Amino acid sequence: MTTTATIARGAGRVSPLSRQARKGYLRYLLPGAVGFLAVVFVPFLMNIGISFTNWSGVGSPTFVGLENYRRLMRDHFFWSAFEHSIWFIVAMAIVPTVLGLFLAAVLFDYIEPRFGQRVSSVLRAGFYLPQVLPVAVAGVVWGWILNPYGAINAALQQLGIDDPPNWLGDSRWALPSVMLVLVWMQLGYGLVIFMAGMARIDPQYHEAAELDGASWFARFRHVTVPHLRPEVFVVLLTTAIAALKVFGPVYVLTKGGPGNATNVPSYYSYSNFFGSLQVGYGAAVATILTLVVIAMAIVFIRIQSKNEGV
Amino acid sequence: MTLTKEARTVTIGSPRVGRRARTGSSPKRAGSGSRHRRGATRWVTLGLLALAAVLALFPFILAAVNAVKTAGDYAAHGPLAMPHSFDLNGIKTFWQNVDYTNKLTNSIIISGSVAVVGTLISLFNAYALGIGKVRARRSLLLLLLLATTVPQEALIYPLYYMANNTGLYNTKLVVIIISSVMSSAFGTYLIASTLSEFPRGVLEAARIDGANRWQVLRMIVVPIIWPTLTVLMTFFFIWTWNDFFLPLIMLPSNDNQTVSVAMGSLQGQYTSSPTGLAAASLMGLLPAVAFFLIFQRTLTRGAVAGAVK
Known part of the structure; x- marks a missing residue:
């Protein structure tokens, strides 16, 4: 009261x-x-403030102006971290969207009319389950599967490959391996959204296309995909931003390693904050990351509103 | 973090929206039914999809299968064989070593509190913005949305510093406060959009009857939007349960750790005991799978709420 x-x-x-x-x-x-x-x-403001200083987290910070940002420009760890981010966008946004669209269409448009809703729901739940796992748990499971003596290598050895790679420990394989885990985690997200979106499409379009003799794939391309534009946009935007921010899977699977092979901006700032205690530098990394994320969100939204205008 | 959360919301919320429209399309099904029944293609397709789904579930299956093996069985037959033994010692050892009861309790306390506090904050915010229509509410909502895109890394060090200086570091309370506020950005947005279409007449009638704002909120608004609120609480609970970064930094001590963080720090500890690690994985998987099964209905019921926007 x-x-x-x-x-x-x-x-x-x-x-x-x-x-x-x-x-x-x-x-x-x-x-x-x-x-x-x-x-x-x-x-947020404090972090920006800290990024202009040299500070170990104890004592008082020394103001250094733009020095941290200048250092960033020359730091190849920083650049490679963003390069890995691009790969992570491929793994978390692009591949799951493409695969998810296709799988959603097959489930919704092919399986469901032929085998019933129950079957397609069960399959959908199967693809979706990895999404609801805590990343840490997913990481532990996959770390165990991918370790040199884990399930994957055991399977490969049974197939006669005597010297399978150390997936997470070899710098050539670590990034693709982490990407695979991310695809696995993200696939269900787009799938579920796309399936919901497909229900929104007026069945008349499909019927008309069918009468015109369009094959399933032609209908997928010319009816389903164009109608799902808003969903595709939302999924791409949210997952791309999530990919730029990804931390948990990297921390749990590889700690950014081996060497620098899977380092990403968020992990890099974390390790500057709490590992090497270069707090000012870590804050600069985090600030740049924020700018990139916001810039990407704006670009996406611009493109989208332009498309809608047409 | 927050955007991933947002992403998930839409997801969890969406599954069933579609069904209605689909069932409505039965004429089409009837029309092309005879053609559908022909050919083996459909069985091949189903088979391939089922295989893909099993592949997606493979890690779950592997963890379960290996969690109950003895070390000897694992050594003899490898990770892919079905268990020749049934042994719960791996699970028992893990449970005792990690004090998993304690981790589960911590996670439940933190996630439960965030679910309630986060929803309350969202509700108050949204009441002022959606019904009160306070000045500049559009800019406020925009600001909130923008806040959800800020990476946690850009906030964490100052938060860590502040927590250290207020004595809140390494307490569950600090995680509850921060998570509640961060979740409420999305919650406010969701409830406010629900409330902006709230029947004005009902509010007017209540006011004429002499109800003050608090009474209107408690006795009229809350009961009407209760389904949205339960959905929100469920989301917040699961997000917080899954959250890794914040508790990793704020809760260093063993006594306060959540399930997520305990899992994250297993890496490397157990490499000498693959069955032990499988047992640990299984224990981490089970609550998440349980939530998935329990909440699926609540979440899908909330689909409409999520779709309003």
Whole structure:
């Protein structure tokens, strides 16, 4: 019972949202606003501030201006981290979207009419389950499967390959291996969204195309995919941003290694913060990462609104 | 983190939306039914898809199969063989070594609190923005959305520093506070969009009857949007359960660790005991699979809420 005033039974009130009435709602914003300031806004500004300093986390930071950013430009660890991010976008956004679209169409448009909804639901759940796992758990499971004496290598040895690679320990294989795990994790996300989207498409389009003699694949290309544009957009945007921010799988599977083979910006800033205690430098990495993420979101949204305009 | 979460929401929320439209298309099915029944292609397709699904579930199967083997059995037959033995010692050892009861309790306390607190904050925010229509609410919502794209790395060091200086470091409370606020960005957005279509007449009637804002919120708004709130609580619970980065940094001590962090720090500890690691994996998988099965219905019921936007 916080409020006793402003029930506005009075006669002077014109609209339900008079100035006074609005004011009364402000107190409900209080917990959120205080929390947001303390947890997001202030730390965000502090992080930018720290990025202009040299600081080990103890004592007082020394202001160094843009020095950290200059150093970033020359730091090939930093650049390779972003290069790996591009691979992670392939693994988390592009491959799952393409595969997911195709699988969703097969499940929705082929399996379901022939075998019933139950069958397609069960299959969908199977693909989706990896999505709900904590990354740490997925990482442990895969770390175990991919280790030199793990299940994959045991299978390969049974097939007669005597010297299978050390998937996560060999710098040539580590990045593709982590990418594979990410595809596995992400596939269900797009799949489920696309299947929901397909239900939105008016079946008449498919019927018309069928009458015109269009094959299943032609309908997929010319009816399903164009209609799913909004879903594809949402999935690509959210997963690409998630790929830029990816941390857990890298931490659990490879710790950015071997060497530098799977290092990503988020892990790089983390290891600067808490590993080498170059807090100012880590803050600079995190700031650049933030800029890249926001820039990508804006570009995506621009492209999308342009497309919608056409 | 937060955007991944957002991404997941839509997902978890979506599964069943589609069914309605689909069932409506029965004429088409009837029409082309005879053609569908012909040919082996459909069985091949089903077979291939089933194979792919099994492949997706392979890690789950492997963990389960190997968790119950003895070390000797594993050494003799390898990871791919069906167990020749049934032994729960690996699971028992893991449970005792890691004190898994404690990890589960921590995760439940933290995730449960975030579910409630995060939803409350979201509800209050959204009440002010969606019903109160306070000034600049569009910019506020935009700001919230923007906040969800900020990587946690850009916030974590100051948060860590602040937690250290307020004595909150290494307490569950700090994780609960931070996660609740971060989740509420998405929650506010979701509830506010639900509320902006809230029937105004109901509110007016309540006001004329003399209800104040708090009463309106508690006795009218909350009951009506309760389904959305339960969906939100479920999301928050699962997100927090799965969260790795924040508890990794904020909860270094064994006593406070969550399931996620305990799992993440297993790597390397158990390499000498593959069955032990499989047992650990299985224990980590089970709660997640249980949530998936339990919440699937709640989550799909919330599909409409998620789709409103």
